[in-house]
Amino acid sequence: MRLTIVVDGSRTAVEQVVKQLYKVVEVRKVSDLSEDQPVVRELALIKVTSKPTTRAEIMQLVDIYRARIVDVALGSVMIEVTGDPEKIDSLVGLLKGFGIKELVRTGVVAMVRGSSGKETATPREVPAWA
């Protein structure tokens, strides 16, 4: 099982987080992805009020954001969108004008990109003793 954990802190604080995670007996490996510009993705479901007059505009936004409409009802549509947190923030901002009835987000998952030439291929693994 792999968890993606987002922490905010100084370099030493993050180092301490890594070391403390290693002290959890079930933890096998901790990788600090922050310096490798990893691919970061989050999924959100957004239920937006829609009327016949606004539905087309909402669908246009959904297209631009490469999101999907996964449910349509008389007074609302449900949108599924995937992307980095900024993209989702941005779409949510635009949809607010129509009236958001419900919103749920997964939090991020992240993965380091593959090798491109001399770039390192694997995430910087923090040794247990570091």
Added chain:
Amino acid sequence: MKLNGSQMVCESLVAEGVRTVFGLPGGAIMPLYDVLPNYPIDHVLVRHEQGAAHMADGYGRASGDVGVCMATSGPGAINLVVGLATAMMDSAPVVAITANVATAAIGSDAFQEADITGISIPVTKHNFLVRDIHDLPRVMKEAFHLARTGRPGPVLVDVPKDVLQKEAEFAYPTRVSMPGYNPTTQPNMVQVRKAARLIEDAHRPVIIAGHGVIISRAWDELLELANTTNIPVVNTLLGLSNFPADHPLYLGMMGMHGTAYACHAVDQADLIIGVGIRFDDRAMGKYSAFAPHAKIIHMDIDPAEIGKNVRADVPIVADCKKALRAVLEEIGECVDRAPWIEHIDHLRQQFPIPEPPKDGRLSHRHVLRELWRATGGRAIVTTDVGQHQMFAAQEFGFLGTNTHISSGGLGTMGYSLPAAIGVKYARPDETVWCCAGDGGFQMTSQELAVVKKHRLDLKIALFNNHYLGMVRQWQELFYKGNYVEVDLSDSVDFLKLADAYSIPARQVEDPAGVAQAVKWAMDQPGPALIEFLIDPAENVFPMVVPGTALAEVIPFETHTRGDNGQQPVHVQSGHQPLSLPGLRH
């Protein structure tokens, strides 16, 4: 071999070499107590589960092996928590076995149900809830392995009642497989070489030796390092008794109430060699001003301690014994340190440990000096937390190894008596002095019942200053003498309390009577208690005031009292205002 869960727990204990467990039965754990008498395990019945946890902790620290405590579900298990936290902070090897309500009832607010694995996550090294009987042997094996290896700590195993009753095939595993748990014990030789070069070249080095030296039994290596390199040794509180106190290179304890010369030596050092320490705030003073001229070598088995509180120029993550051995083999010719040693001797003369008063008031110092004299400095001394703990650290020059047992990190009041009981079970042939203040002692004094029942040859020095003394001292120093809720006078007659448990007891008020009373206690064939009526106004000095650097240590009491330099109304109504001769107003 088909066994039920209770039998499996007992078989596991026997396989792990456990001979003594401390506990108290209750509803959920009854299946386990039902079979316990069939095994070669002594059970010590406590009067409160907190006592069981501290006894296991004291047993663990004194023996170097795992101490075991048991409690039933709910309140029983929760009563263990402060003991587990104490063991966690001080890296004591403890396995706690708790029962829980039957698996099907978990989460239903059943009678005496508590989520003890949830509650104890932050105060244990690891814990287990055993839902399947087939996991039980493996879990027991892993629990003991975790408790005693790496940086030791408490491990809790919670077994629901139905799992204790179910039957399954039992075979105790011979090895553990925990891919996520692999403590680094061998030092990195690159770092060892760097450390050796620093040690060879340092002109003003100081070794700070901590609890890790005791846990890894590295006192011989420590002594050899100090002797061969001529480097002075300073202790942290829990490091006490890892280095002979009569050694010319020994500087005593550093920190908030350490010796002033140790604080100055650390402050002026150009190299700090931290061995098995975690650079705790009480020991180091203000971090930003800690050892400003020094490079720092930090040896510890826990990588999370490296760089946590202070920078480490050379980190060595390893078992202290192995790290010291490796460094010793690597070290060559060192620079001449005679001037540094001479300077330190000068510090020692300039800032001696304060003398006890000579005007008839009884000081902690009188008592601890006499205990030292009467035992040749070789007794095992357990302490609680507070003034008497700091005086003991200053005054009792430990000459035996691993003979100082105290609640350092968590500072748990009530630790001393149950810990001393655990110590006595681990090392029955040694003299054990339990030191406690009147505040802490009342938190766990019910365990005197254990002392009585087993006629434990345990001597108790009760320092009664009728106050929560350390809190009173802080109120005097930092709250303008506003003494709030620290007065413990007019509470209990400790002689009658001891008598209620048939423990011989005496009271001493006069410094001249200390020696005779201590001799009397030592001559008793079993337990004995001496209540020392200590000067209520006595304060612990030297002191590094919180937020100041070690260099700013106040060597003895010179402050003016109260906010305007006047003698404040020192105590609550009904008391004589105290006067302290020797204070500069």
